[in-house]
Amino acid sequence: MLVNGKHYRTVWMEGKSVHMINQPLLPHQFVIYTAGDHRQTAEAIRTMIIRGAGAIGVAAGYALAQAVLEAPDAGFEGYISDAFKTISSTRPTAQNLFYALDRVSKAVKAAAGPDKARQLAVNEAESIADEDVASGKRIGELGNSLIKDGYRIMTHCNAGWLAFADWGSALAPVYFAARDNKKVFVWVDETRPRLQGANLTAWELSSENIPLAVISDNAAGYYMRRGEVDLMIVGSDRIAVNGDVANKIGTYEKAVLAHENGIPFYVAAPTSTIDWNCQSGVDIPIEERSGEEVLFITGMDNDGTLRKVRIAPDCVKARNPAFDVTPAEYIKAIITEKGIVEPKNLCSLRN
C-alpha cells in the first residue's frame, strides 16, 4: 500500500538484510528498521517490531533465508538448525511462522549443497512473501462480496496490510469495497493491551480515507446491541482443523457478542494460517506476554516525545494472555484466498 505516495511492503529482503516498517513507532513515526542477520530479525519478531499473522510468517521465512546465507559451509546444517530454533521460539501461537520455516527448511533440504541451498532459500522466502500478497488481494476480492453499500464494519486488532506483506486479511475486503465506491465505515476496537487497533488499523484506514471511529474494546458490545454494526471481520493467528480460531485477545469476547446480537462474524485468513496438525482450538498454545504490556502504555506526549507511562499502582501484578480461541460455533465463515467456507467445511480447502 502507499505511504505518503510511495508503495511499501511491510517487510522485504535486500541482500543479507531484512527491512521492515517499525510498527511500535506507528502511528507517530514512520521508520524502517533493518535487521542485518537472522538473530536480529528473530528479535524483531519477538519484540513485535514486526507483528501480524502474515508478516510474522514472511519475516520468519526471510530470517531463515538470512541464516542460510550466513551459514558456513562447514557446520552448514547445524547453523541452520540452531537458527530454526531461535526463530521458531519467538511467537508460539503464530501458525504462519511455522508454515514459513517449514517451507524454507524443505527448500534447503531439497538443495544439492550449500550454494544451491542459499539460492533456493531466498527464492522460497520471496515466494512466501509474494503468495502472501496474492492471498491478501484475493481475500479482498472475495470478502468484498459480503460488504453492502453503507455497511458499518467492526474489526479487532490489526489484520490490515501491516499484518501481512501487503493488503492484509480482515481489512483487504474493506479496501476493495472502498475502491468499488461502496460507502463503508469501520468501528476500530482499540485492542488493548498493545493498542494495534488505535495505533495501526486507525492509521491504515485513515491513510486510505476510510471513515472510522476508534472505540474502547468495552464499547464494541454497546454498538452491536444498538444495531450499529452490520458485519464483523477479524484476522487469525492460527486456525484449527475443526474451525476454532486463535486470534488477538478479545476476539472471543467480540465473537460471542456478535453471535448474541445476530451479527455475522467472519474470520479472514490465508490458508497458510490453517494448522492441519491441530485438530481443535484447545490444542493451540496461547502465548502469555509480560504483564508490563498491561501496566504501561506508550504514546506521544504533546511535545512530540514517545513516552511510556504507568497506569496502575506500583505494587500490583497483571496477567497478559496475547491470544484467545474463538470456537467455530461463533464464526459464520472463514474468508480465504481459496474461497469463503463455513468453519465445519474447512477440510474442503486442503489439497
Added chain:
Amino acid sequence: MLVNGKHYRTVWMEGKSVHMINQPLLPHQFVIYTAGDHRQTAEAIRTMIIRGAGAIGVAAGYALAQAVLEAPDAGFEGYISDAFKTISSTRPTAQNLFYALDRVSKAVKAAAGPDKARQLAVNEAESIADEDVASGKRIGELGNSLIKDGYRIMTHCNAGWLAFADWGSALAPVYFAARDNKKVFVWVDETRPRLQGANLTAWELSSENIPLAVISDNAAGYYMRRGEVDLMIVGSDRIAVNGDVANKIGTYEKAVLAHENGIPFYVAAPTSTIDWNCQSGVDIPIEERSGEEVLFITGMDNDGTLRKVRIAPDCVKARNPAFDVTPAEYIKAIITEKGIVEPKNLCSLRN
C-alpha cells in the same frame, strides 16, 4: 477505609466547603481536593475528580447544601433552583445524583424560612452520606454470603469505597470475605477508557492486601472460558424497574460472557440507585463523553511526572459512550442493603 493508617471517607463537608479525594490522581498521588462553593463541587463531579455511583450522589447532596448555604435571603429559591440545574446537568446517567438532589430539595421545601432550610439541607446531605456508608456495609455483609473460600471474583470498573462515601458496593462483599479470612482473588478489568479498574480498584484492593491481577478488558472472556472465574460482581449507576442495569461501558459485554460461561453475574448497589420512574433500560440516558478519553491516556512517567499521551493518529475520531445497559436476563441477582433479589423481583424492595 484506611489510607496510610488514617480513616477517610471519599467525600465530606466541613462548613461551606466540600472535600474529596482527587481520584484522577490515584494511584499515583493521594491529594484532597476542596470545592469552596457549589459550582466547584458540580465541576468536580463533571470532570470526575469525584466519580462512582454513591460518591456522585453524596457529592451532589453536599453541592446542593452548599448552594442553600450560599443563597441570599432575597432570591433564595431562584438561587437554589439554578444550582439544582447546574448540579443535575453534570452526569446524566447517575441515578444517585438525582436521588440526592431530590432529597435535599424536599428538605429545603419543607423548611420554614431560609435559616431553617440551611440547617435542614446540611443535615439531609449528611444523612445521605451516612446512609451510603451504612448501605455499603450491609451490602458487604449480605454479599459475603455468596463468596466461598478460594473464590476468584471478577469485577469491572470501580465500585469500591472510592465510588461511595465508604465501603462501596461491588467490592464491599470482597472486603467482608477477606475479613472473614476467606481466601479471595480478584480479576480486575482495567476498564478502558478511564482505567478505573487499573487505577482505583487495584489501588483499593492492594491497600487491603487482597490478591489481584489487572487484566485488559479483552482478557475477561478468556479467563471466564478457562473456568478461572467463580463469580462476577459489578456496581451500577442506575437500575430500571424491570431489573435492567446501567453501569460502566463494557459491563454488558462481561455480563453476556459470564452468562455464556455459566458464571453467576451479580450487581451490587444501594436501593438509592433504583430509578422507580424508569421502567426499562432503554429509557436510561447514556452519557457520551469526549473521544479524547479514548485517544489519550494519562499515567506516571518513570521520572514521577503524570503525563497524558496520545495513542492514535492525529487525524482520527473516537466514540466514547460512558455506560451501557445490561438486560436483566444476564443478571443472577442484585445485592442491595435490603436484601439480595432477582432482577424480576426488584419491586419487592420498594416501600
